[in-house]
Amino acid sequence: MKIYADNAATTRMSRTAIDAMIPYMEKVYGNPSSLYSIGQEAKEALDQAREQVAAVINADPKEILFTSGGSEADNQALRSAAAIGARKGKKHIISSAFEHHAILHTLNRLEKEGFEVTLLPVHEDGLVVPAELEAAIREDTCLVTIMTANNEIGTIQPIKEIGAICRSHGVLFHTDAVQAVGHLPIDVKEMQIDMLSASAHKFHGPKGVGFLYARKGIALTNLIEGGAQERGKRAGTENVPGIMSMAAALKEAADHMGENTEHQRALRDRLIQGLSEIPHSALNGDARKRLPGNVNFCFEGIEGESLLLLLDDKGISASSGSACTSGSLDPSHVLLAIGRVHDVAHGSLRLSLGEDITEEEVDYIIQSVKEVVEYLRSFSPVWRNLMAGKIPFIL
Amino acid sequence: MALYSEKVMDHFRNPRNVGVIEDANAIGEVGNAKCGDIMKMYLKIEDDIVEDVKFETFGCGSAIASSSMATELIKGKPLSEAMNLTNKAVTEALDGLPAYKLHCSVLAEEAIQSALEDYYSRYPEKRPADFVSRPAHDPHEIPEEE
Incomplete structure (x- = not known):
């Protein structure tokens, strides 16, 4: 018997996800920034994918930024919130002790750059306690970043409560939802999430593609400079086949x-x-x-x-x-x-x-x-x- | 390339000389559970020959394979060979180990050294004048591959 029981590491691509990428490799291979029809066709497809992805988490399509995956989305979210905070003289960040390394290592970097980081305990049950989070918020707190579900032990954090606390204190709230998107219902408005990271290969999409949701009005800091793709916030020709495939995989996951x-x-x-x-x-x-x-x-x-x-x-x-x-x-x-x-x-x-x-x-x-x-x-x-x-x- | 050589996998899947020798006259134990590796060697030494050897190991694939190979390399051999067995010889016999697993072969060498130390403390009159057992390594100092 062959049993793949490591779906938290990565998943097998679904037939739907594979089928969705093929046309954008062999027929509609134009660059979405080009003016001729196969370029514009690719651009329209991207717009559609953005709408599909946004709909699953109840976001506006303009709030979705396609990235190379969860780690990039995490890095950009933290870098952006830190820059916003620094402009206001707020340099304190709250997170948890068992975040993914894409979060923890970025926080280490920010600490070296003068930020102060509080890591909340997650206790024996692997859960952040909202009251402890609220108590940790200070005048100079610029960001709270708590994962939606842990990648190793799978515990689901009280995201809605955390979102409400952060909103009431005027602190930005980011969640690494890489393990959750496509597996748990997520509504960024109801949960009052300001930023969220996701990765396609965790829900039967391809590797090397993901997205960052950032609520309207949050100024993003570029990690990659260059062309004006992704509304100027993420340069580089879009991974059209990957993005189309991710959108199809996410829709399928949400539907079932x-x-x-x-x-x-x-x-x-x-x-x-x-x-x-x-x-x-x-x-x-x-x-x-x-x-x-x-x-x-x-x-x-x-x-x-x-x-x-x-x-x-x-x-x-x-x-x-x-x-x-x-x-x-x-x-x-x-x-x-x-x-x-x-x-x-x-x-x-x-x-x-x-x-x-x-x-x-x-x-x-x-x-x-x-x-x-x-x-x-x-x-x-x-x-x-x-x-x-x-x-x-x-x- | 696979993580481990075929030799390592063979000794991991079918470890030789597993178990305990009830009347062992040389017992060595090295490593600790905190670091994730403990190796225990039981030797039965007669007339300066390693008549029998068995091991018990708590650890990863390469720790189990290193224990198994080390027992093979000293079983039935004169004590002097057991004394001079190095981690390098264990690693080579296993067709190599990944760099960050070399400390497993060091543990195997040290488990034998620890057993010999035990033997000579039981029979001090047999201790060769020039034998000084090599002390256990600090697992935080993993030897670099040569």
């Missing part, structure tokens, strides 16, 4: 969101139930306020990379927050942020299910994980010490 969510949630919970039977294991993040396809566990006494390699041998593609999979010595900052100690964070497993996951596949995953965990524990000196009572169990 209800049924997909229901199906995925049921199987996610079955998977959580099954893996919970493994002794000395624990689900990471709140069990209910999480993405419909996300399952993330820690298993005591084993290391994540060997778990992944053996699951791969059984045809299952998954990921881990262990140090060995990150190429560094520290395990995932997300797991550390929710209070998992290094010893157990190394033994983590993320399974992010696709919309087409079946009950049979979930049962196969449960069986396989049980076997592999048991096998790795059979020659783990840590497990031996735990079982002998020489060291205490953490989970």
Whole structure:
């Protein structure tokens, strides 16, 4: 059996998304900035895509800026808010401890440039507490950036409450919604979101394309200078095939969101139930306020990379927050942020299910994980010490 | 190119000499769970020969493969060979490791050194005059590939 269970990393492109890009590679290949008809046709198609994307999040088409993906959108949103803040002498930014590195590393840069950053705790359940956010807002706060759903543990943040708090204090609110767009309903007006980042390949679109939503009136700072594309805010000939494909993928995801969510949630919970039977294991993040396809566990006494390699041998593609999979010595900052100690964070497993996951596949995953965990524990000196009572169990 | 060589994957999937020797006379343990790697080696030494060796490892694919290969390289060999086994020899026998995984092969070398230290502290009269076990490395100083 072959099961791709790493949809939080990337997704397989849908047939709709593939079909949508082909005409813009072989027939309507004109440059949207050109005056002749195949150029203008491409421009009209772009306008249509912009309308389609905007409609899904209840934005105005003029508020959508196409980018190369989520990281670029995150960088531009933060750079823009920082520049706006700096002009008013406001140089304080609030974020959370478990943001994506596209946010955290940009914040590190801004700190070096004189900004002050407050990272809110995310607690054991992996959730930002709105009251703690409100308490952290200062006179000089220029931006709050909190992700909609976490990429590792899938926890869904109280975005609407955060949006209301930020609006009432006159602070810009950005959300990295890369894991959420196409999977959760998002209404930027109702949620009072000022800026939002999204990436096409997380919802069955192509890699290398995404978008930034920025509410009307927010002055954006260019990351890429050049031509007047994207209303002068993002130079470079538009990735027309990619954008057309993204719009089609997003529309498809939005059209089927209800049924997909229901199906995925049921199987996610079955998977959580099954893996919970493994002794000395624990689900990471709140069990209910999480993405419909996300399952993330820690298993005591084993290391994540060997778990992944053996699951791969059984045809299952998954990921881990262990140090060995990150190429560094520290395990995932997300797991550390929710209070998992290094010893157990190394033994983590993320399974992010696709919309087409079946009950049979979930049962196969449960069986396989049980076997592999048991096998790795059979020659783990840590497990031996735990079982002998020489060291205490953490989970 | 795949992350690991075929040799590494073979020793990871089918590790040799896994387990415990109940009457081992040399036991070494290195690494810590915080860093994500612990290696434990059990040796049965008789007449200056490594008669038997087994290991237990908590760690990534290359840690398990390095343990397995290290046991293969010293099993049935004179003590002097075990003493002189280097991480480089383990890495070469595995057809190489990615640069950031070299510390796994260092752990294997150190686990054997730690076991020998244990052996000579049990039998100080057997300790060669020139044997000084190599101390465990700091995992934050990963050796560069040569």
